[in-house]
Amino acid sequence: MTYQLKDYKNYLKKLEMIKEYDWVQKFLELKEKPNFWTIIEYGRVKSSQERSAHETRYSKMIRWLLDPNETHNLGNIFAHKILDLVAGELKHDPDKNKAVNVTNEFMNIDVFYKDFLQNICIAIEVKQFDKERISEEGISQLDNYEESLEEWIKEGNKELRPYYIFLTPLKDVPSNDRWHAVGYVELIQIIDKVYEEYILKSDDRYIEDTKKIMMDFKDDLERTMYLEMKDRGINILSLNEEKLTKDLAREIQSETDSEHLDKLMELAQDEIPVLEQVILMIDEYIARQDRTPNVAVQLLLRKIYNYLSDGMQLNTDEIVEYKNSEETIVPLKKNLIEKYTLELSHIRLTADKGQGLYLTHKEGKYEIYFSGAAGGNFPNDYIHLRPPKGFKRTTARAVKKDQFNVDKNLILENKITDRNGHVIDLEQLMEEYVLKGIKELDDFAIESNYNK
Known part of the structure; x- marks a missing residue:
């Protein structure tokens, strides 16, 4: 598409406005911090396969946090605090515990926690970019997971009390009311509490590594949350300006053709490095919000x-x-x-x-x-x-x-x-x-x- 000089000027003016939003400033601040998640997940999610890969990484991270036998050496504190959100009854045990088993993809459940001493199991469905999947017959994936788990419990694990958690960036309400909605804000609050109450007091030899891993994850949860929020002021861009954003993002990421970026650079001059980050952020935001129904x-x-x-x-x-x-x-x-x-x-x-x-x-x-x-x-x-x-x-x-x-x-x-x-x-x-x-x-x- 061909753009006129006035188009670039109008676009740049709006870009400057968006850059000053508080949440954009916070997003850019998070982007500046060295973070492992930023390195391995840089760029726009372009396909369902990439989206699935992102959510799989989140699921593996949550499994690591919940498992008392893992290298963080924090016992079951994360499982204890997560279950507190849904009125569960899980006692805090600061030690490793072989009666607890935490797995990914147990009967397609993203994270599954089993504690055979306290007779509790927790099923967690993790969403990062996706929504609850409903089949063409109108059956939710959550219904299927619950049915499979209830059958598994009946077949030989009758003593286990199941809890169901639907974890999403903005605390989406699931169609199945047995699944408790939990948002990223609550997970971030748990990370902060564990940091203050346990990490800072720990004398574990690897505690600094655990601290960095947890803080990187917390920052990435915040980034995802910002990009999922609707009505954040991005709607000041016209459809043509959204198209220009996509063209510019492609040029920034490919570092080959730079027709539109050169025009913008002439107008923005020294500010272009910061604006490039804003353009990439807007491009990702638009992609995340594009769930247009028919x-x-x-x-x-x-x-x-x-x-x-x-x-x-x-x-x-x-x-x-x-x-x-x-x-x-x-x-x-x-x-x-x-x-x-x-x-x-x-x-x-x-x-x-x-x-x-x-x-x-x-x-x-x-x-x-x-x-x-x-x-x-x-x-x-x-x-x-x-x-x-x-x-x-x-x-x-x-x-x-x-x-x-x-x-x-x-x-x-x-x-x-x-x-x-x-x-x-x-x-x-x-x-x-x-x-x-x-x-x-x-x-x-x-x-x-x-x-x-």
Whole structure:
């Protein structure tokens, strides 16, 4: 893209404003400190594989801190303080303890702590850049981990009391209420307390090494937290200026082509080294915040919700996202229950992006779920029956996977297209496809005695 001189001047002016934000100053201060995490994780996260690698390092670090048998020689103080956050009952033991075992990726759980003397286990799901993963069927990864762990406990570890922790930069609320939300701020506070109460008083021969490792980790937690925070003043940049940021960041990191950087350098002169760090920070911030949902799919799901709802009607002029799906629980229309002889009673929209919808059996025995894809297809992966535990899930034959495509302009007129480009209206979609699929699965559930 070609930029004019005025574009560079306007961009530089905004860059100077952003540089003076308190949180940016703090971020730059942290960047100046020698830190092992900065060295091994320098640069923007460009792929899910790199994102996973970052979170794996965090998980390994937390495992090291929690393990009383590790080289920090601090006993179980970190496990003790973390469990204190969720009203656990773990006694502080300052010594090594072979009855305690801490592992990564136990049944896909990021960090798993077992104490066979105190009969406690802790499952920790660690997030750094990612969000809680919900399957196309609407099942959270946390549900799967909990189910696997409960089964493992039943099979031979019945004395263990499980605790579940969902660790995220900004203390995101998980969809499963058995998982306790813990934010990086609380982890940082624990590190500070351990530093003051134990590290400073320790005479361990390697305590200085432990101190440096912990402080480096604390600084990196803070950096991640700053980059995850929303509404931090970066929105003063226009879309074109965000594009210029990406171009500049690529030039700074590649150190080859410098067309845009040269233009900026002429205007900024001596300040360019600091501004380069600000540009890289903004580039990373923009990348972290770019979790744009498909607005057309969001509109479709809200219109379907309104079609089925016998209560609240969702706003379709402006997309409202709900952190808790229970906010949207309403009765299913009585005339639809009677017309299709359904055993279903309530509906609810999925949390956050709201690109999925649940219909629940009147006694909560099973659910029917469907969603739209980020690419605009509907349904994302058929219409699903979510049966009681131990029963096989099944899908409706009345609607094929990705049978329809949602366009923002069309859905505003209550219309979508099928695979062949034929336009159908919302009522036709509901009566000839969606409700037929719902009826098919509800009948299957009744025949299979899922309602007993």
